[in-house]
Amino acid sequence: MSRFLMCALVMMLVTYLVRAIPFTVFRRKVRNRFFRSFLYYVPYAVLTAMTLPAALYATGSMAVAAVGLLAAAALAYRGKGLVVVSLAACAAAGLATCMIHLLG
Amino acid sequence: MTIEQTAETSRRREYREGLRHGFPIACGYFFVSFTFGILGASLGFRWWESTLISMTNLTSAGQIAGVKTIAAGGSMFELALSQFIINLRYSLMGISLSQNMSEDVNGSKRALLGFGITDEIYGVAASRKMPVTTVYFLGLMTLPYIGWSLGTLFGAILGDVLPATVTEVMSLAIYGMFIAIVVPAAKESRRVLFVVILAAAVSCLMYYMPVLKEVSVGFAIIVSAVAAAAVGAWLFPPEDGGACRE
Structure with missing residues (x-):
């Protein structure tokens, strides 16, 4: 087998096992109060940690990214859905990029 | 309607709802994996190699670190270890x-669905x-999987026909999605x-502090999330113990 296929196989196996083993083995409902609340908070904590500060560096300019993220936050606060909020982030950042090009 | 028909209808409804919820993820994935395809091509990977990695891994940070390690001639151990650490957060998400x-979701179904645990699919589910x-989870992972695979294929073949500013702006889609999940929940609950x-x-x-910033991205996410969720659970265990998701 070529080196590439070996590497691809290693990546696939490690990634799959890390995902599937705890999900498959850990089936009982957690009764411990602390752990239950902990698991309740995890998704929000994970998504936030992935967004900040990484998202600020997702585009060439921090200002552009900030405009996109703020637009998304404003619409999410008003209860808009996933698609609308995501598209708004791109649209606002796109507009900000155009503005910068026009003014600069 | 017979009982079987009713069950069939509800399964279809669940699948369709999954598809609908997966659509924005798929759009975001298409753009992100498009840039992954471009990266792979720039590192010397053939179009089918990058696409194969996307179809078998379905994860952004791990794949990017993976192709960089392979291109740099890193060892199998380094490759496996980096995948393990960067993707360890999925274990937490799985639990x-x-x-x-x-x-009704038994062991063998979980072994199949486990493949689809990504940051975004997990966040929505x-x-x-x-x-x-x-069926809901299968529906939820269908379009993101297609988007992720096709995006890589297009990115690897088309290379950088799109100007960088366009792909960069598109990459915000994924963060927009995170925000759409977090903000309403934070608005509803002070905890x-x-x-x-x-x-x-x-x-x-962890991103800016001198020593801490050397920590890999995947590990930094785990530390931040575990610390914040643990302090939250310690200070404010919800009265219903998080039962609102049962």
Whole structure:
């Protein structure tokens, strides 16, 4: 087998096992109060940690990214859905990029 | 309608709802994996190699680190270790998601669905108010999988026909999605708001602090999330113990 296929196989196996083993083995409902609340908070904590500060560096300019993220936050606060909020982030950042090009 | 027909209808409804919820993820994935395809091509990978990696891994940070390690001639051990550390957060998500799964999802179904645990799919499934069924989760992972694979294929073949500013702006889609999940929850509950602010603070600390910033991205996410969620659970265990997701 070529080196590439070996590497691809290693990546696939490690990634799959890390995902599937705890999900498959850990089936009982957690009764411990602390752990239950902990698991309740995890998704929000994970998504936030992935967004900040990484998202600020997702585009060439921090200002552009900030405009996109703020637009998304404003619409999410008003209860808009996933698609609308995501598209708004791109649209606002796109507009900000155009503005910068026009003014600069 | 017979009982079988009713069950069939509800399965279809669940699958369709999964598809609908997966659509924005798929759009975001298409753009992100498009840039992954471009990266792969620039590192010397053939179009089918990058696409194969996307179809078998379905994860952004791990794949990017993976192709960089392979291109740099790193050892198998280094490759396996980097994948393990960067993707370790999925173990945590698997346990968390486990709490929100419908009773009917048995071991072999979990072994299949486990492949689809990504940051975004997990985020949507774990914050669903109803228990997550097998068909809902399958529906939820369908379009993101297609988007992720096709995006890589297009990116690897088309290379950088699109100007960088366009792909960069598109890459915000995925963060928009995260925001759409977190903000309403933080608006509804001050405890969630507290955890979110804490997670952002720890994450920024790990990004900017001299020694801490050497920590890999995947590991930094785990540390920030575990710290924030643990402090939240310690200070404010919800009265219902998070039962609102059961």
